[in-house]
Amino acid sequence: MDNLGFIAAAYLATLIVVGGYTVALWRRLKRARENRRPNGRTQEPAG
Amino acid sequence: MANEQRIDRLGRYAGILALPGLGLGLYLGLVWAPPDAMMGDVQRIMYVHFPSWIAVALSYFAGFVASILYLVKREERFDYWAQAGVEVGVVFNITGLISGSLWGRPTWGVYWTWDPRLTTTAIMLVTFAGYLVLRAFVEDPETRARTAALVATVGFLNVPIVYFSVRWWRTLHQMQSSPSTVDPSMVLPLRIMMVSFTLITLYLMSRRFLVAAAEGAAERESLRMGAANG
Numbered sequence: 001m002d003n004l005g006f007i008a009a010a011y012l013a014t015l016i017v018v019g020g021y022t023v024a025l026w027r028r029l030k031r032a033r034e035n036r037r038p039n040g041r042t043q044e045p046a047g
Numbered sequence: 048m049a050n051e052q053r054i055d056r057l058g059r060y061a062g063i064l065a066l067p068g069l070g071l072g073l074y075l076g077l078v079w080a081p082p083d084a085m086m087g088d089v090q091r092i093m094y095v096h097f098p099s100w101i102a103v104a105l106s107y108f109a110g111f112v113a114s115i116l117y118l119v120k121r122e123e124r125f126d127y128w129a130q131a132g133v134e135v136g137v138v139f140n141i142t143g144l145i146s147g148s149l150w151g152r153p154t155w156g157v158y159w160t161w162d163p164r165l166t167t168t169a170i171m172l173v174t175f176a177g178y179l180v181l182r183a184f185v186e187d188p189e190t191r192a193r194t195a196a197l198v199a200t201v202g203f204l205n206v207p208i209v210y211f212s213v214r215w216w217r218t219l220h221q222m223q224s225s226p227s228t229v230d231p232s233m234v235l236p237l238r239i240m241m242v243s244f245t246l247i248t249l250y251l252m253s254r255r256f257l258v259a260a261a262e263g264a265a266e267r268e269s270l271r272m273g274a275a276n277g
Contacts, residue, residue, distance in 0.1 A: 032261030
């Protein structure tokens with residue numbers, strides 16, 4: 001296969017950017033959901 | 048909340064469906080499809096480059112429609128969808144430009160040139176990246192949503208210019224291909240990758256919507272508590 005380096009770089013770059021964004025979204029969603037739980041930051045203070 | 052659960056579920060289905068499609072598309076594109084008669088194997092970058100732009104068009108269009116709906120109806124859910132569309136669009140805008148540059152070097156001899164198609168896509172990226180930066184700097188939720196919706200609406204005007212740039216100014220970047228001008232053995236992997244990227248886009252947009260909804264709820268609660276505490 002000619003130009004293998006360019007082909008591999010294009011596929012790898014796409015994987016890294018989209019994969020990295022997906023993982024970042026998972027973490028952000030997990031954190032946002034934790035903050036929304038009854039004992040999270042958004043809870044109404046007692047009294 | 049029930050609506051969010053439905054979006055969560057549908058997004059998951061899209062993500063799960065995308066995986067076998069991606070595997071099959073990668074195999075067909077990298078192994079099964081023949082090399083291009085002129086460009087050789089480097090043309091295989093097309094199977095990841097073109098689907099990236101399909102994802103960009105879909106995401107920015109969703110962001111545009113949601114922004115218009117927000118400006119008209121002022122409902123937060125449209126602002127959440129607008130955030131989701133623009134941010135996912137920026138991600139694929141980046142992958143489209145990177146894969147295009149890596150395809151350009153062996154075929155054009157340069158990674159980058161100020162060709163009208165490349166220039167308009169770069170402007171598109173800067174505009175929508177600016178949308179995300181703007182959101183980070185405006186504190187008031189309503190002002191932020193309204194200003195961002197205006198930026199996304201104006202920014203989207205460039206999208207048709209990007210599409211038609213290869214017809215209006217015929218320079219280095221080729222014009223759009225169609226299934227009638229591409230060998231069927233290349234059309235099949237391309238279609239599978241396009242469907243897979245569309246499903247990934249829907250999955251990512253659903254996750255980003257849920258993030259925006261959860262963060263929006265937390266911000267509202269925080270503002271409410273701040274107001275209650277004087």
